Amino acid sequence: MESKYIVEKSSVGTGAGGADFNCRTGRSVLRDTRVPSVEKTGSMSAYTNGAVPYKNVMDGGSAAEIKSERTPLKGNGLSLGGRLLHDVEKNGLLDQKDTGSTGILKRASPTHCLGVNGQLPGGFMHLDIRNPGKQPDPTNNFRVAQGQILPQTERYSLSSSHIPVPRNRKPSGHADKEVMAATVLTSLSTSPLVHYPSSAPTAPEPAGRAWKEVLSASYSSSTSGNWSWDASDHSVPSTPSPPLLNDTNKSFPLSSQGDDGSEDVTESPHFMFEDPIPRKRKNSMKVMFKCLWKNCEKVLSTSSGIQRHIRTIHLGRSSDSDYSDGEEDFYYSEIEVNMDSLTEGLSNLTPTSPTTAGPPPIFPPPLTDVPHSKHINMNGSQCHAPSLLSQSAPSTLCHIRTDHAYQGATTHVRTVSIGEKRQPAPSSHAIVNKNHPLIMPSPKSTQGARKPRGEAKKCRKVYGMEKRDMWCTACRWKKACQRFTD
DNA sequence: CGTGCCGGGGT
DNA sequence: ACCCCGGCACG
Numbered sequence: 067m068e069s070k071y072i073v074e075k076s077s078v079g080t081g082a083g084g085a086d087f088n089c090r091t092g093r094s095v096l097r098d099t100r101v102p103s104v105e106k107t108g109s110m111s112a113y114t115n116g117a118v119p120y121k122n123v124m125d126g127g128s129a130a131e132i133k134s135e136r137t138p139l140k141g142n143g144l145s146l147g148g149r150l151l152h153d154v155e156k157n158g159l160l161d162q163k164d165t166g167s168t169g170i171l172k173r174a175s176p177t178h179c180l181g182v183n184g185q186l187p188g189g190f191m192h193l194d195i196r197n198p199g200k201q202p203d204p205t206n207n208f209r210v211a212q213g214q215i216l217p218q219t220e221r222y223s224l225s226s227s228h229i230p231v232p233r234n235r236k237p238s239g240h241a242d243k244e245v246m247a248a249t250v251l252t253s254l255s256t257s258p259l260v261h262y263p264s265s266a267p268t269a270p271e272p273a274g275r276a277w278k279e280v281l282s283a284s285y286s287s288s289t290s291g292n293w294s295w296d297a298s299d300h301s302v303p304s305t306p307s308p309p310l311l312n313d314t315n316k317s318f319p320l321s322s323q324g325d326d327g328s329e330d331v332t333e334s335p336h337f338m339f340e341d342p343i344p345r346k347r348k349n350s351m352k353v354m355f356k357c358l359w360k361n362c363e364k365v366l367s368t369s370s371g372i373q374r375h376i377r378t379i380h381l382g383r384s385s386d387s388d389y390s391d392g393e394e395d396f397y398y399s400e401i402e403v404n405m406d407s408l409t410e411g412l413s414n415l416t417p418t419s420p421t422t423a424g425p426p427p428i429f430p431p432p433l434t435d436v437p438h439s440k441h442i443n444m445n446g447s448q449c450h451a452p453s454l455l456s457q458s459a460p461s462t463l464c465h466i467r468t469d470h471a472y473q474g475a476t477t478h479v480r481t482v483s484i485g486e487k488r489q490p491a492p493s494s495h496a497i498v499n500k501n502h503p504l505i506m507p508s509p510k511s512t513q514g515a516r517k518p519r520g521e522a523k524k525c526r527k528v529y530g531m532e533k534r535d536m537w538c539t540a541c542r543w544k545k546a547c548q549r550f551t552d
Numbered sequence: 553c554g555t556g557c558c559g560g561g562g563t
Numbered sequence: 564a565c566c567c568c569g570g571c572a573c574g
Contacts, residue, residue: 524556543566546557 356401365401372398522550 355372357364359380366372376394377383524547525537534542538549 526555539566541556544557544568 354401355398358397358399369398369400522547524550 354365354367355369357366357372357375357380359376362380364372364375364379366375373394376397380397381393525541528550529536538547540546540548
């Protein structure tokens with residue numbers, strides 16, 4: 067015991083930076099060093115695999131043996147390491163998402179604005195359509211200005227770094243399209259909530275890439291003062307405050323909120339932010355509006371948008387009339403979409419994902435039951451996961467690092483560990499929603515997509531109840547065992 | 553009935 | 564973020 071503390075003390079200073087995992091596993095201290103430490107060192111090699119940045123962290127950690135428990139490192143080492151990991155991971159993830167996701171998802175994070183910003187000309191056109199004849203919002207003028215002032219090529223290359231905002235500039239006629247596009251995009255950037263999801267089918271490759279880069283750049287380095295508005299805009303409490311403003315919209319479709327434009331550009335999304343859904347599981351939920359018309363899978367993010375879509379496309383009403391008898395109402399429904407999990411799925415849905423011909427989503431999308439959707443039907447896909455995994459990453463990887471997964475903070479060190487993603491199922495349902503009782507046949511039989519029980523012995527079995535403190539954290543918490551995965 | 557772990561609650 | 568646990572599905 068004494069030794070324990072000694073070690074503990076010393077490691078404070080030395081290992082602080084690196085002692086990232088395990089630090090807080092209070093109880094396991096002494097004993098833990100036996101078994102797990104082996105594992106951990108083992109994991110190092112595995113890690114180097116693709117996550118070099120981690121290495122130091124890990125090394126430091128294992129070196130110090132991390133006997134130090136909670137006390138000092140919690141604040142120091144942990145956060146340090148954790149953050150590091152986090153960042154790295156984040157970028158990685160983002161990249162991934164980028165590849166697969168559609169505009170819909172991207173909107174969730176203000177960051178896209180960065181990239182989107184003037185880069186997806188193809189997208190412009192498309193977006194236009196929904197916004198015919200809209201007046202550009204005054205707040206968007208800077209974009210307009212940009213469009214006018216700069217030659218196209220330049221515009222693309224120009225990041226949003228520093229944007230003069232001429233307030234009174236008017237769009238001149240011939241720049242219409244650009245203006246529209248700009249408007250849309252700006253609205254995107256102004257409000258994280260804002261819509262204009264999917265589509266942008268024609269975005270050219272380079273643009274996409276640039277975007278991607280910008281994205282990750284902005285994420286990893288808010289340090290560079292490059293993005294003048296970046297800071298302000300991003301610092302907004304949280305990234306994607308969940309929708310909810312849709313409620314407002316949709317409750318009175320008839321009023322047709324006149325302009326999606328104006329509605330979209332709600333400058334203060336936060337106002338609308340009242341949260342009917344009590345805590346939790348809302349984090350990455352986004353309300354979308356899905357066209358229920360046969361064979362039409364249009365998903366838009368604004369009620370008015372979808373209404374317009376239905377009105378014009380399906381009901382054959384003139385596009386310019388804003389008149390609505392409310393009939394559209396019957397042809398769309400509100401769905402809640404989990405951004406995270408639908409990322410991949412949606413990429414299938416929409417014609418988008420222009421950019422990367424990136425690798426297919428590694429993780430099968432969770433069981434969503436967006437009706438009609440083209441989502442990969444993954445019933446029983448559990449079985450595939452492992453095989454997929456084995457392709458992209460040695461399953462051992464899961465094993466090894468798993469123990470820390472829970473510890474590395476919920477930052478999850480998950481280096482692409484398929485095993486874990488296995489099924490956030492329930493939370494990621496695209497919930498067919500409320501206010502429209504008549505619609506959505508959704509059977510929803512997928513409830514119990516519970517993972518078949520694994521063969522592997524779990525901590526409980528291996529160590530027994532008495533040695534509970536030797537269990538992996540997950541086991542201790544009654545979570546899926548991270549040490550002995552299947 | 554023991555076990556694994558999901559979902560959710562508490563701090 | 565970390566931890567705990569009720570409760571349910573699985574074997």
